[in-house]
Amino acid sequence: MVVNVISKIGKGLNVTALTSQSFIERLIQEDYKFFTGVPCSLLSGLIYELEDQKGEARYVPSVREDAAVGLCVGAYLAGSMPVLLMQNSGLGYCLNAFTSLNLIYKIPALVIMSWRGKAGKDAPEHIIMGDIDQALLKTAGMEYSILSEENCDEVLKKAKQKICDEKLPYTLIIEKGLFDERH
Amino acid sequence: MKGTEAFQELIPLINDEPVVHANGFICRESFALKDREANFYMIGSMGLASSIGLGVALCKPDKKVIIIDGDGNVLMAMGTLAMIAAEAPKNLIHVVIDNEVYESTGSQRSISSKVRLDEVAKSTGYKNILRVEKKEKIKAAFLKLKDSEGPNFLLIKVEPGFDPATGRVTHTPEEITDRFMRSIG
Numbered sequence: 001m002v003v004n005v006i007s008k009i010g011k012g013l014n015v016t017a018l019t020s021q022s023f024i025e026r027l028i029q030e031d032y033k034f035f036t037g038v039p040c041s042l043l044s045g046l047i048y049e050l051e052d053q054k055g056e057a058r059y060v061p062s063v064r065e066d067a068a069v070g071l072c073v074g075a076y077l078a079g080s081m082p083v084l085l086m087q088n089s090g091l092g093y094c095l096n097a098f099t100s101l102n103l104i105y106k107i108p109a110l111v112i113m114s115w116r117g118k119a120g121k122d123a124p125e126h127i128i129m130g131d132i133d134q135a136l137l138k139t140a141g142m143e144y145s146i147l148s149e150e151n152c153d154e155v156l157k158k159a160k161q162k163i164c165d166e167k168l169p170y171t172l173i174i175e176k177g178l179f180d181e182r183h
Numbered sequence: 184m185k186g187t188e189a190f191q192e193l194i195p196l197i198n199d200e201p202v203v204h205a206n207g208f209i210c211r212e213s214f215a216l217k218d219r220e221a222n223f224y225m226i227g228s229m230g231l232a233s234s235i236g237l238g239v240a241l242c243k244p245d246k247k248v249i250i251i252d253g254d255g256n257v258l259m260a261m262g263t264l265a266m267i268a269a270e271a272p273k274n275l276i277h278v279v280i281d282n283e284v285y286e287s288t289g290s291q292r293s294i295s296s297k298v299r300l301d302e303v304a305k306s307t308g309y310k311n312i313l314r315v316e317k318k319e320k321i322k323a324a325f326l327k328l329k330d331s332e333g334p335n336f337l338l339i340k341v342e343p344g345f346d347p348a349t350g351r352v353t354h355t356p357e358e359i360t361d362r363f364m365r366s367i368g
Contacts (some may be wrong), residue, residue, distance in 0.1 A: 034242060060241065060270060062234075063262035070231035070263070074203070074238020077223065077363055082238075100227025105356040 018149040020045030020179045026152075028057045028161065032110060036054040036060040036068045037085030042114035045180040046085060065090030069097035072109040081163070083110045088117070088133040088173075089126065098169060099140055102176060106167035110159055115146075116172045137171055144171035147178060185317040185344040186282050190216055192321040193251075193278065193339075195330075201239055201367050205232035207287035208345040209280060213251060216351045220366040222353045224359050230259035233267065233277065240272040240334075243367060247274050247329060254281040254295035261303065268308035272333040277296045277304070278325070282343045290343055304336035314338040321331040 016022050024046060035057065037043070050059035062068035065086045072082035081091015086094070090171050091113065102109065116122050137144050142160055143153040159170040190212045204210045204221045209232075210224040225232050225237075236250035257264070257279055267275065279300055284290040301314040311331050313324040323341060328335040354362070 019197075034238075049323070060240075060266070063266055064260075066231065067229075067234040067260060067263050067266060070228070070234025070260075071238040071266075073231070074235040074240075075242045076238075077235070077360070078239045078367060079364070080242045089262070096351035097228045097231060101231065105360045107360060 004059075009168045011085075017151055018178070020049045023152075023179065024049040024053070026156070028053070028055070030156065032081045032083045033057045033061075033102045034080040035071070035085065036062045036071045036075075036082070037112075038065050038068060038087070038090055039085075040053060040087035040114040040116070041181050041183055042087070042116070042174055042176055043085050043112065043179065044182045046112070048182050066097045066100055069094050069101065070108070071178070072103075073101055073107050076107050076109065078120075081110070081111060085112045087114045088129050091129065091133055091136060095136065095140060100143065102169050103141065106165045107162040109169045110163060111144075111169055111171040112174060113171050115176070118175060142169055144173055146173045146175065149178070184316070184339075184341050186280055186286070186341045187212060187318060188318050189280055189321060190342060192318050193325060195298070196322060196325050197249065199366075200247045200249050201243070201363065203232050203236040203239065205229075205250075205252045207252055207253060207255075207285075208349070209256075210352050211251050211287075211349045212345060215349045220362040222359075223363045224354070226352060226356065227283050228261075230256050232256055233260055233263040236275065236277070237263065237267050237272065239367070240275040241270060244272065244274055245331060246367070247276065250271075250275070250277045252277060252279045254279060255285050255293050257297060257300055257303075258298070259292060263303055263309045264309070267334050268304075269310070271310070271336055276325075276328050276337065277309070277334065278339065279339045280339050280341055282341045284343050286345055296322065296344050300308040301336065301338040304338075309334050309336040310348045311335045314340065316340045334357060 075082040117126030162170040201221045240248040283296040
């Protein structure tokens with residue numbers, strides 16, 4: 001497991017490592033308050049951080065990724081900015097929800113999607129989706145970025161702009177090792 | 184009772200509550216009878232009316248939130264019944280119009296003639312569950328569930344028989360979003 005100990009975020013004054021804790025705190029500061037999803041080991045640190053939140057932010061476990069999309073839509077309609085966490089295997093379940101709900105109703109969400117099956121190195125069930133997930137997002141007209149410690153500020157800014165101005169979902173792709181795994 | 188008759192009984196009982204509608208004839212009947220800004224018409228994404236309604240209810244705990252669902256939608260997303268029971272929003276009423284067919288696609292049979300959806304809701308842990316088969320019973324059942332802490336489930340068994348001449352929702356999806364968000368505040 002890769003643990004990033006220290007790096008520079010922002011303009012050089014804040015020296016903060018990108019950790020599960022710092023990332024969740026950052027999202028909450030940016031007014032993302034409603035979190036739901038279906039777990040992935042690559043996102044396990046993030047979900048444990050969410051379960052530990054004592055403030056307004058909440059994590060609701062979903063049973064399927066498309067139900068999580070529905071929950072995010074309801075939260076947005078009721079005035080909360082939603083975040084969906086899932087493995088890329090859940091993207092297939094979500095495509096109809098994205099195309100016949102979010103994209104036509106102009107209902108945004110921040111999607112945090114783990115990248116299993118990268119470069120064909122993973123368990124067999126992840127290989128095909130690991131190869132095609134970004135093409136699927138592109139085909140559906142959904143923008144995304146591969147998150148890193150270096151581009152975190154820039155990517156969150158872009159996500160916010162897509163979500164608030166264009167009312168479109170924006171996906172952050174999470175590679176193995178970016179966040180800690182707790183299992 | 185026909186599905187249309189169930190709507191004629193049900194819709195006048197709704198005041199200013201936000202209502203999330205399942206796709207198909209559920210949207211169309213409600214829209215034709217009484218269009219309201221607080222109606223969210225889900226025209227696609229079959230199965231998700233229940234999870235959308237749950238999201239609204241969790242984020243607006245001070246408002247009663249109503250889902251008007253169909254048997255095909257509930258069967259497609261049965262896991263969402265478990266999510267509703269687990270989160271247990273007191274302000275949620277889940278109404279299911281059950282005609283035992285997929286009527287808007289030509290009345291192919293669904294399996295709700297063999298699976299009791301009220302029993303499914305009960306076993307997941309909804310608080311109050313009522314099943315009605317006569318239109319005269321809808322008012323009392325709905326008002327009772329509206330006055331009781333939820334999540335509550337009302338199963339209305341109907342015969343097929345929506346009028347195919349009933350029009351489609353004429354608002355654009357974006358308009359549906361804007362109106363609903365404005366009304367919910």
